[in-house]
Amino acid sequence: MSGDHGPDQTRGGGHSHGHGHGHGHALSADADRRYLLGALALILGYMAVEVVAGVVANSIALISDAAHMLTDASAIALALIAMRIAARPAKGAYTFGYKRAEILSAQINGVTLLLLVAYFVYEGVRRLLEPPEVHGPIVVVTAVAGIAVNALAAWLLSRANRRSLNVEGAFQHVLNDMYAFIATAVAGLVVWLTGFRQADTIAALVVAALMLKAGWGLLRDSGRVLLQAAPSDLDPDEIGRVLAADADVEEIHDLHVWTVTSGYPTLSAHVIVARGSDCHRVRTRLADLLHERFAIGHTTLQVDHGIPGLDRHCEDPHGPRHSDPLRSPYGDP
Missing domain, CATH: 1.20.1510.10 (Cation efflux protein transmembrane domain)
Incomplete structure (x- = not known):
């Protein structure tokens, strides 16, 4: 779930922070x-x-x-x-x-x-x-x-x-x-x-x-x-709410948080942003937020423009949808 979709930049790539693997x-x-x-x-x-x-x-x-x-x-x-x-x-x-x-x-x-x-x-x-x-x-x-x-x-x-x-x-x-x-x-x-x-x-x-x-x-x-459960010190619902609170984010779904091995938390998510938003800038901002607030340095964020509920980006979205109830008519499920 990474990489650009062409000149329209409707999809953001994965973003990772180093962890001193040298x-x-x-x-x-x-x-x-x-x-x-x-x-x-x-x-x-x-x-x-x-x-x-x-x-x-x-x-x-x-x-x-x-x-x-x-x-x-x-x-x-x-x-x-x-x-x-x-x-x-x-x-x-x-x-x-x-x-x-x-x-x-x-x-x-x-x-x-x-x-x-x-x-x-x-x-x-x-x-x-x-x-x-x-x-x-x-x-x-x-x-x-x-x-x-x-x-x-x-x-x-x-x-x-x-x-x-x-x-x-x-x-x-x-x-x-x-x-x-x-x-x-x-x-x-x-x-x-x-x-x-x-x-x-x-x-x-x-x-x-x-x-x-x-x-x-x-x-x-x-x-x-x-079993790929989220780390015991991380709450996926809280992470979803924090990401959805970003001013440019319309909805977060397909949010997965798991641990590859000890001390290696990993996250992937599908992010729907408002039309006209800069996908790359939003992706970088969210990745920095995940690293600083939740200490998740290995993230893959698929970022698309669209209107939640109208533009289908996933055939079978997994897990709950997260959106800001103050800005979205759908709210959190």
Whole structure:
């Protein structure tokens, strides 16, 4: 929906604002990769230690934490792979490039967390009914060390670009694991001091609850992107009303707002302007407005002269029509 229609200039082209996709962006991506690699090394190293400690202590809480750390490592590895894939240039059929690779990565992370939740809830309930012997001191020492390791890994990931659902997914994995270690340390202390063995299982169920929250959040947010919903912080109806309030605009329809990938909101719309209006000037003005007020830098605006309801420009216009009720006899639907 772009380009001129000839000398009458009845249709305006797409207009985009740059977002620093050059040298600065490359440096930022390199820094993000370094932070993720550092966190990955920490997680993998301590995960091996925790598996051994969990087996020796016979602690389901430690083993569940180790499994959570495995998902942490997988999340970070997926994030690194997705970042590399997403950096490939657009070509051929992939006109947006591979930017949604990170959204698929977030989906995989979310599904993995929910599958682990199912396992640990099952195992936790079984152990509540038949609590095994648990070595509290080993659990406490291992969990306290795990808190420190995850805090450092979370700090590294927090320095990367968390606007990316991909990086945010890895960060949430690690942050939830740190909370899980706190619960495990408390449980180990209770077992050690009181002999209440079910505390270890209760900690594992707390871990499962945290994993459920993080996993559902990732699936929800990445699902919105895959279903091409408008970003949660943007209201298409409000955008339509703001655009329609322009003095030269008669009507806005076929308004679509979606996200290509994290931090990449995109908009397209069909704009009907009053006869005699300068289509190019209107398009530029609306594109600047969208960028400044709504932070949408990637816009495609099809601009035509016409009278709403009389001049047909679309065989099947999608969504509601937006017009200024003070100037239009039609008003908003």
